[in-house]
Amino acid sequence: MKKGRFTIVVADYHRKYADGMARAAHQVLQGHRVEEVRVPGAFEVPLAVKRALRKKPDAVLALGLVWQGETPHAGLILKAATDALMWMMLRSDTPVLHHLVGVKTEAQARARCLGRLNRGREAAEAALRMWKRKEGGRRGR
Numbered sequence: 001m002k003k004g005r006f007t008i009v010v011a012d013y014h015r016k017y018a019d020g021m022a023r024a025a026h027q028v029l030q031g032h033r034v035e036e037v038r039v040p041g042a043f044e045v046p047l048a049v050k051r052a053l054r055k056k057p058d059a060v061l062a063l064g065l066v067w068q069g070e071t072p073h074a075g076l077i078l079k080a081a082t083d084a085l086m087w088m089m090l091r092s093d094t095p096v097l098h099h100l101v102g103v104k105t106e107a108q109a110r111a112r113c114l115g116r117l118n119r120g121r122e123a124a125e126a127a128l129r130m131w132k133r134k135e136g137g138r139r140g141r
Contacts, residue, residue: 004032004059004131006124007052011064011100013041017113021063021099021120028124042066042077042100046084049096053088058134059095059127063120065113066102078102095130097123 008025012018026034035057039048042064052060062085068074081100089096099119103109111117 002135004029004128004135005055005057006032006034006059006061006127006131007049007055007057008034008036008061008063009045009048009052010036010038011040011042011045011062012038014065014067014109017065017109018063020114021065021101021118021123024118024120025061025063025124028121028128032128042081045081045100046088049085050088053092053094053096057094058131059097061097061120061123061127062100063123064100065109066100067109068102068104074102095127097126099123 006029008022010018010022022036037048037052039045045062045064049060049062066074066078078100082098085096085098099122101112101119103112112119
């Protein structure tokens with residue numbers, strides 16, 4: 001079986017939650033070639049994704065948690081990262097799975113990063129689906 005090449009970029013400012021998402025992504029991608037890159041926070045994720053794309057992976061997963069407080073800062077960070085990730089995905093024609101999660105409560109953070117709604121797992125499952133679709137297209141040519 002052919003193995004996919006994936007890069008997981010993790011914003012580890014909120015390490016407990018970042019680790020939960022990364023761990024879940026690694027479990028889903030077990031058996032494939034996976035490189036993990038850690039960055040300080042969500043704002044640094046796009047630069048790490050840009051660098052990862054130079055290595056031509058089959059997909060890049062962008063994982064992290066942003067607490068939404070009373071100021072607009074979190075929204076600005078998420079919007080800037082979202083725009084940059086979309087632009088890079090379209091330009092590179094490589095899937096970039098955006099799972100920088102904005103939360104307001106501890107319960108939301110636990111559910112989305114450590115629990116049944118784990119966004120790391122979801123990102124990895126989506127990356128595999130995109131890879132399989134691409135590989136299926138190559139075989140059909």
